[in-house]
Amino acid sequence: DGSLADWFGTLPSTDLTDTVSSGEWIWRDLSNDERTDGTDPDIQYDLTSFRITGDNSYIYFLAKFQDITDATKPYISIAVDKDRTAVSGELWLGGNSDNKVETNAAREYEIIINNNITGFYGVGSGQWTWTDTGSKSISTTNEVVEARIPWGGINVTLPYKLRFTVDIAENNNVNGFTVDIGGGAFSNIVDAITKINNNTWSEVIDGVTDYYFDVGFNIDGKVNTAPETPTI
DSSP states (O other): OOTTTOOOOOOOTTTTTTEETTTEEEEEEETTOOOOOOSSOOGGGGGEEEEEOSSEEEEEEEEEEEESSSSSSEEEEEEESSSOOOSSSSOOOTTTTTOOOGGGGOEEEEEEESSEEEEEOSSGGGOOEEEEEEEEEEETTTEEEEEEEGGGGOOOOEEEEEEEEEEEEEEEESSOOOOOOOTTTTTOOOOOOOOSSSSSSSHTTSSHHHHEEEEEEOOOOBBOSSOOOOOO
């Protein structure tokens, strides 16, 4: 519903760090690190924190931004690497993002959330097959994008451990693709979860988001601090 009321974990006190609190994986991002060379450079693409949790039916995401002035603008890409095996999935991201994930985080799925679409690209021969599923809420009051995707949609049976790569772009508000920056020659990603303490361009200048992270989920969907061995 675009509210922080259902999220109970404590944010880390240091930028570019993560923690597990109240069954949530929580990332604190660096403020004012978004690229400003897009068609609409604005702090509404500046990710300040990101949370992941779950229950028996869904995986939930909460992305908080510095200031969402237009709910049609934020675009969130969440690449999901199920087997955490190098180059075993797709490296390219969808949405005409002109960006890849790192080889050790090759994706089986890519969840995309924006004003136009909520769902994912699939795996194997259907890696570019789009599935509409889940739900989302974008709040300009609370500066958040909140979404949920059914575990069954991404073929996860709990408990499980997943590898994620998270990127932010500008939504074109037509078909839910990214707004192009630089005529297709450069990445369209304007912010990302990364340990690089600098402008996001330093991360995606080569067209690859190198940073990824693993999150373990208990049988009830909550995030654990000592990840269980997944069934793959």
